[in-house]
Amino acid sequence: MPQDIDNSTNERLIIMDNAHAKLLQLVSKLVKTDAHDLNMATRLFEHITTTKGTVLVAHNKRATHLYFINSGFIRNYYLQDGLEVTSHINCPPGFITSFNSFINGTNSPEVVQCITDCDLLRITKKDLDTLYQECPNWGLTGRLIYEQALAYNEQRTKDIMTLTAKQRYLNLLAIHPDIIQHVPLQYIASFIGIKPESLSRIRKQIIS
Incomplete structure (x- = not known):
């Protein structure tokens, strides 16, 4: 704790x-x-x-x-x-x-x-x-x-009001490309205003 x-x-x-x-x-x-x-x-x-x-x-x-x-x-x-x-x-x-x-x-x-x-x-x-x-x-x-x-x-x-979740995620990676190696996905998802499962789908789309 x-x-x-x-x-x-x-x-x-x-x-x-x-x-x-x-x-x-x-x-x-x-x-x-x-x-x-x-x-x-x-x-x-x-x-x-x-x-x-x-x-x-x-x-x-x-x-x-x-x-x-x-x-x-x-x-x-x-x-x-x-x-x-x-x-x-x-x-x-x-x-x-x-x-x-x-x-x-x-x-x-x-x-x-x-x-x-x-x-x-x-x-x-x-x-x-x-x-x-x-x-x-x-x-x-x-x-x-x-x-x-x-x-x-x-x-x-x-950005939260005007950009899509995917755009917000890509913007975050552009500014801090190493964040994904250090920060759990649930924290990143919460930070950009989406659920973890939605972020997982976005990451799969980007990878594919």
């Missing part, structure tokens, strides 16, 4: 020279950074590893960290009529948490869970606020990432 990361023995802090490399590369592509920006991020983002099934944010608990994915796959899901509905699948590199809970300090209506073993960085809300205050470039980075997330969610909503 999955355990909350704050209480789990799955978590271990490790020291690795390149642990922050992907994060710093991503930020450097978005804004001009200096040594202070990079050093602050390296100091405040904690490097951890987790195992498959680890719960990063539990249902009805507060999200205490924002996570950056170096490697691995993570999903957000909520329960509807006793069934798990996958609302988001995050592939590396990228940020994930229960965002409303993390920002507002409220309990999370969803679960954030590792689909695979993961290599992550994490930061608390207090440390993220410190990073924004002391490094204006990080504040700009946060705004740009937030705008990208809004655009992604808007496009995802439009």
